[in-house]
Each structure stands twice: as C-alpha cells, then as structure tokens.
Amino acid sequence: MKGLSNPARRRRRxxxxxxxxxxxxxxxxxxxxxxxxxxxxxxxxxxxxxxxxLSTAALFGVCAFLYRLVIRVDRMQESVxxxxxxxxxxxxxxxxx
Amino acid sequence: MDPKDGSSTKPAWAEEFxxxxxxxxxxxxxxxxxxxxxxxxxxxxxxxxxxxxAVTAEERTEWPEAVVARASEIAPGTVRFFSYPGPHxxxxxxxxxxxxxxxFSQKCTHLSCAVYYAAARDRLxxxxxxxxxxxxxxxxxxxxxxxxxxxxxxEQRGDDxxxxxxxxxxxx
Numbered sequence: 179m180k181g182l183s184n185p186a187r188r189r190r191r192x193x194x195x196x197x198x199x200x201x202x203x204x205x206x207x208x209x210x211x212x213x214x215x216x217x218x219x220x221x222x223x224x225x226x227x228x229x230x231x232l233s234t235a236a237l238f239g240v241c242a243f244l245y246r247l248v249i250r251v252d253r254m255q256e257s258v259x260x261x262x263x264x265x266x267x268x269x270x271x272x273x274x275x
Numbered sequence: 276m277d278p279k280d281g282s283s284t285k286p287a288w289a290e291e292f293x294x295x296x297x298x299x300x301x302x303x304x305x306x307x308x309x310x311x312x313x314x315x316x317x318x319x320x321x322x323x324x325x326x327x328x329a330v331t332a333e334e335r336t337e338w339p340e341a342v343v344a345r346a347s348e349i350a351p352g353t354v355r356f357f358s359y360p361g362p363h364x365x366x367x368x369x370x371x372x373x374x375x376x377x378x379f380s381q382k383c384t385h386l387s388c389a390v391y392y393a394a395a396r397d398r399l400x401x402x403x404x405x406x407x408x409x410x411x412x413x414x415x416x417x418x419x420x421x422x423x424x425x426x427x428x429x430e431q432r433g434d435d436x437x438x439x440x441x442x443x444x445x446x447x
Contacts, residue, residue, distance in 0.1 A: 194304060201308060201311045201312065201315070202311065204315065208319075209318060211318070212318050212322055216321075216325055217422065219328065219329055221421070221422040222443035227322070227325050227328075227329040228326055230322050230325070230326075231319070231322045231323055231325075231326045234318055235319050235322075237318075238312075238318070238319045241311070241312045242312060242315075245308050245309065245311075245312045248304065248308045252305055
C-alpha cells in the first residue's frame with residue numbers, strides 16, 4: 179500500500195490501532211463490571227455499586243484520553259498526507275505548517 | 276460537495292444525486308472510536324443507574340404473615356406450593372427427608388424457570404439448565420445460577436406453618 183510506505187505514517191497507524199485495541203479492551207472490562215455489579219445488586223449486595231461506579235468512570239476517562247489521542251494522531255496523518263495547497267478531505271480543517 | 280477531494284463545486288441541493296451511498300456507508304476510524312467511547316459512556320450511565328437504585332432503595336422490614344400449610348399434611352420428601360409475599364410470587368415449601376421445613380422462591384435465579392424438589396438427592400433442581408440449589412439454605416450447588424434462591428422465613432405455630440419474611444442471598 180502506498181500509504182504504508184512512509185515509516186512515520188506507518189508508526190502513526192500502529193499507534194491508532196493500538197489505541198483502538200486498548201479502548202476495546204477497556205470497554206470489555208466495563209461490560210463485565212456492569213454485569214457483575216448488576217448481579218451483586220440483585221443479590222442484595224448494594225455496597226459494591228459505588229466502587230464499581232468509580233472504577234467504570236475511571237475507565238471511561240482512559241477511553242476518552244485514548245479517543246483524543248486517536249483524533250490527534252489521525253489528524254496529524256491527514257496533514258502529512260495532504261499535498262501543499264490542497265485541502266484534506268473531511269469536515270475538519272488543519273493548521274498549515 | 277465532491278466526496279473524492281472534499282472541494283465544493285456546487286451545493287448539494289443543486290446536484291442531481293446528492294447522496295453518496297458508498298461514502299455514507301464508510302465508517303472512519305474516528306467515527307468507530309467515537310462510537311466505542313460513547314458505548315463506554317453508556318456503561319458509566321448503567322453503573323450510575325445501579326448506584327442510584329441502590330441508594331434510593333429502601334430495605335423492606337415489614338413483611339406480611341401468611342399461613343401456607345399445616346405441618347401434619349406434608350409428608351417428609353414432599354412439597355407444597357404457595358405464593359408469597361404477593362399473589363404472583365411463586366414459592367415452594369419443602370419438607371426435607373430429615374423432617375425439616377424450608378421454603379424458597381420457586382424462580383431460578385438464572386432465568387426464572389420453576390425449580391422443583393428432588394427428594395432422592397435432597398436438593399432443588401432447575402430443569403432448564405441444570406442449576407442445583409441446596410434444600411437447606413438455597414445455596415447454589417451447581418450450574419449457571421449466579422446467586423442463591425431467596426429464602427422464605429417460616430415459623431411453626433402449633434400445626435400451622437407461617438411465612439413471615441423473605442431473605443435474599445442466604446447461604447453465601
């Protein structure tokens with residue numbers, strides 16, 4: 179692929195893929211946490227609700243951070259791949275260097 | 276908007292076919308990641324809902340009393356069905372082979388199938404997915420049920436067996 183011939187771009191793509199995989203893993207942990215909390219609550223153990231909420235909120239923070247990382251790296255990739263004077267495709271606008 | 280290079284040639288309404296189905300179906304990495312993060316936010320909302328429910332839930336202390344059977348009418352190894360605390364809450368009263376009386380909600384904690392008493396093995400069994408519960412305290416012995424059967428607190432007054440309350444999570 180032409181896009182992958184550039185080592186810098188390849189590194190960025192790897193970084194994006196890694197971030198996405200981490201988001202998916204965090205999401206799976208959150209899903210498990212939600213079902214486990216629900217089961218505990220139904221069994222009458224109401225004390226686990228607050229720690230579970232704090233944990234899942236922290237995991238959401240990790241997801242949000244990774245999302246910002248994906249956006250930033252992806253935009254960087256767009257700015258590098260766009261030829262000078264040409265507007266990159268998509269609804270966003272990039273600062274010219 | 277030309278979907279290929281993003282340049283505006285003429286407004287969308289002026290084009291003959293202004294909807295680009297192929298481009299619309301294409302999901303970018305950013306969109307997919309955004310979807311994942313939104314799902315993560317939904318998980319937080321779900322946990323927040325459980326927490327709110329746990330905080331606002333009032334521990335029920337008052338239970339109705341109901342005579343469910345006469346002790347002399349139930350032979351060891353047999354059962355009697357009744358509803359408690361409401362008319363749509365099926366329960367099972369068991370006279371175990373050792374003569375002891377125990378009562379539980381009849382709904383399996385896995386998928387709410389009706390459990391029955393297996394006298395030969397002295398346990399409550401769910402036929403749907405082979406979940407087994409202890410007839411002594413409702414504890415899960417085997418299978419997919421995630422928690423014990425809710426136990427009905429019973430009192431024997433003379434020959435009457437009276438249901439006086441319900442306990443969740445007994446036997447853990």
